[in-house]
Amino acid sequence: MFPTPIERTSRPWQLTYQALLPVALILWLLPLLAVAIFSVKPDADFANANYWGWPTSFEGFANYGLVFTGSDMPHYLLNSFKITIPTVIGAVALSCMTGFALGVYKFKANIWIFFMFVAGNFVPFQILMVPVRDLTLQMGLYNTITGLVLFHIAFQTGFCTLFMRNFIRALPFELIEAARVEGIAEWRIFWFVVLPLMKPAIAALSVLIFTFIWNDYFWAVVLTQGVESQPVTAGITSFNAQFRAAYHLMSAGSIVAAIPPVAMFFLMQKHFIAGLTLGAVK
Amino acid sequence: MAQAQAVQAHQSSWWHKNQQQITPWLFLAPGILFFLFYVIFPIFQSFNLSLYEWDGLGKAEFVGLYNYEELYWDDAFYTSLNNNVVWLVLYLAAIPAGLFIALFLNQTVTGIRLYKSLFFFPFVISQVVVGLVFTWFYDPTFGLLNVVLGAVGLPPMNILGDENWVTVGIIVAGLWPQTAYCMILYLTGLNAVDPEQIEAGRLDGAKGWRMLWYIIVPQLRPATFIAFVVTIIGALRSFDLISIMTNGGPFGTSRVLSFYMFEVALSEYGFRMGYGASIAVVLFLIMLAFIAYFLWSMYKEEKAR
Numbered sequence: 358m359f360p361t362p363i364e365r366t367s368r369p370w371q372l373t374y375q376a377l378l379p380v381a382l383i384l385w386l387l388p389l390l391a392v393a394i395f396s397v398k399p400d401a402d403f404a405n406a407n408y409w410g411w412p413t414s415f416e417g418f419a420n421y422g423l424v425f426t427g428s429d430m431p432h433y434l435l436n437s438f439k440i441t442i443p444t445v446i447g448a449v450a451l452s453c454m455t456g457f458a459l460g461v462y463k464f465k466a467n468i469w470i471f472f473m474f475v476a477g478n479f480v481p482f483q484i485l486m487v488p489v490r491d492l493t494l495q496m497g498l499y500n501t502i503t504g505l506v507l508f509h510i511a512f513q514t515g516f517c518t519l520f521m522r523n524f525i526r527a528l529p530f531e532l533i534e535a536a537r538v539e540g541i542a543e544w545r546i547f548w549f550v551v552l553p554l555m556k557p558a559i560a561a562l563s564v565l566i567f568t569f570i571w572n573d574y575f576w577a578v579v580l581t582q583g584v585e586s587q588p589v590t591a592g593i594t595s596f597n598a599q600f601r602a603a604y605h606l607m608s609a610g611s612i613v614a615a616i617p618p619v620a621m622f623f624l625m626q627k628h629f630i631a632g633l634t635l636g637a638v639k
Numbered sequence: 640m641a642q643a644q645a646v647q648a649h650q651s652s653w654w655h656k657n658q659q660q661i662t663p664w665l666f667l668a669p670g671i672l673f674f675l676f677y678v679i680f681p682i683f684q685s686f687n688l689s690l691y692e693w694d695g696l697g698k699a700e701f702v703g704l705y706n707y708e709e710l711y712w713d714d715a716f717y718t719s720l721n722n723n724v725v726w727l728v729l730y731l732a733a734i735p736a737g738l739f740i741a742l743f744l745n746q747t748v749t750g751i752r753l754y755k756s757l758f759f760f761p762f763v764i765s766q767v768v769v770g771l772v773f774t775w776f777y778d779p780t781f782g783l784l785n786v787v788l789g790a791v792g793l794p795p796m797n798i799l800g801d802e803n804w805v806t807v808g809i810i811v812a813g814l815w816p817q818t819a820y821c822m823i824l825y826l827t828g829l830n831a832v833d834p835e836q837i838e839a840g841r842l843d844g845a846k847g848w849r850m851l852w853y854i855i856v857p858q859l860r861p862a863t864f865i866a867f868v869v870t871i872i873g874a875l876r877s878f879d880l881i882s883i884m885t886n887g888g889p890f891g892t893s894r895v896l897s898f899y900m901f902e903v904a905l906s907e908y909g910f911r912m913g914y915g916a917s918i919a920v921v922l923f924l925i926m927l928a929f930i931a932y933f934l935w936s937m938y939k940e941e942k943a944r
Binding site: 359360362363364374375378381382385386387388389391392395406408409451452454455457458459461462464467468470472473474475476477479480481482483484485486487488489490491492507508510511512514515518542543544547568571572574575578579590593594597604607608611614615618619621622623626630 | 658659660662663664666667669670671673674676677678679680681682684685688695742743745746747748754756757758759760761763764765766767768771772773775776781783786815823827829832837850851854855872875876878879882883896897900901904905912915916918919920922923926929930933934937938941
């Protein structure tokens with residue numbers, strides 16, 4: 358193990374390390390802690406320029422309550438879920454199939470199709486922006502949740518295929534060959550042999566895509582406008598316009614917008630990290 | 640009856656013979672169609688569109704390479720391009736910074752798992768929120784930055800209002816989640832480092848920096864490769880932070896190509912789709928150089944297997 362395990366070092370260094378950990382963490386999360394403190398302060402503290410002092414009273418419930426009852430925030434949050442969940446299902450389903458095809462079968466075009474997905478996943482969004490917006494307009498899906506979901510599914514399929522294909526490549530191929538010898542149809546091999554083995558990959562991708570899509574801002578701005586279809590990342594700018602200079606409310610709003618992916622991460626941590634390393638670092 | 644059975648037997652044997660050739664295409668079809676429709680074709684459409692003058696509504700007018708000629712004389716384009724280079728270079732700091740934090744946290748004391756998760760926190764949060772948080776952090780009237788600067792006796796700064804500092808200020812905000820990403824890549828990588836090589840290195844008297852550079856870093860190559868890929872892509876995709884923190888200002892000095900393209904094509908400055916497309920093409924070509932390199936590395940690895 359590197360660096361030298363702390364148990365094998367001198368006592369003073371052990372104590373220093375134990376003390377250093379929380380200090381480093383607080384410094385690292387300082388900007389976020391500041392916002393968290395802002396979000397429970399009363400309005401008066403900002404009027405009196407008491408920005409960094411201790412809150413004169415705890416107004417957490419009032420502030421967060423106002424975010425949920427006095428603004429469009431609940432609607433934006435709901436939109437975010439309505440966009441994120443179908444995208445996760447769609448992209449994971451499509452990429453289970455493409456990943457299976459590219460991971461199991463040997464044919465000439467295999468690697469080129471794989472590279473098409475990988476390369477497409479890396480292109481700048483701007484090269485797609487005008488045509489995709491135009492396409493969505495023509496299909497009558499501009500400013501709808503469906504329009505945004507369809508694009509997200511298509512784009513995320515690139516990354517998901519990369520991930521699934523690498524995962525399936527690492528599965529024991531003998532299982533599939535044994536099934537073929539038994540004369541089992543190919544689609545049944547997919548459904549009964551490969552898919553059950555893909556559960557960890559499906560879990561990892563789902564959490565990852567959930568956070569990616571939840572946090573998307575660019576496409577939300579390009580393909581939607583207004584309360585009826587915008588997700589919370591885009592909605593927060595209107596929210597902040599509504600509560601201009603009310604820092605306690607803007608802070609509370611930001612924290613509310615950030616919580617779902619954070620909760621997802623803490624619940625599914627192991628899968629999340631497996632997903633981030635693209636399966637390349639084990 | 641017998642004939643029908645024969646036909647069926649013939650069909651099933653045809654399917655039986657060819658099923659291994661056909662099945663992959665059936666499985667690929669929906670994914671490929673979606674991807675062609677929404678990703679691959681639009682790339683070519685943008686190339687085509689960059690040869691037109693179009694407001695998004697009326698008839699598009701063919702202007703040849705005029706948009707590119709205009710780009711050549713456009714100061715805002717060079718500002719954006721220059722900022723893209725600054726982003727690319729400074730953003731790479733996330734890689735050593737991530738490695739450093741990963742080494743710091745690669746211990747087995749109680750509660751270390753929670754520490755690792757909390758250090759990773761910034762990456763999970765939306766860039767929109769990161770942008771807001773840092774805008775307040777830099778705020779000249781109440782921002783924490785000036786409180787800190789004042790405490791150590793330095794004069795206050797208005798980072799986001801200063802042409803010389805604004806891009807660096809936004810990049811620092813971007814480095815916060817990106818460093819967390821690189822950290823997690825390296826933490827996973829460090830788990831896979833071969834303990835025998837470390838012991839062998841210790842016996843040979845290697846320690847500290849020499850150990851890190853000659854024994855650990857070479858074994859972290861896969862993690863470093865992914866860290867490079869995601870950091871470069873992230874640097875060239877920077878849009879959210881700029882849009883939230885400065886909206887390109889002051890006086891357009893914090894624009895990058897991705898933001899300038901959006902501004903030209905879809906904002907109150909006008910709907911110049913063709914001109915926007917030509918900016919997107921330039922950005923795409925820059926990215927293509929990196930994509931080609933990544934694919935080439937992957938190709939070599941595939942061949943080696």
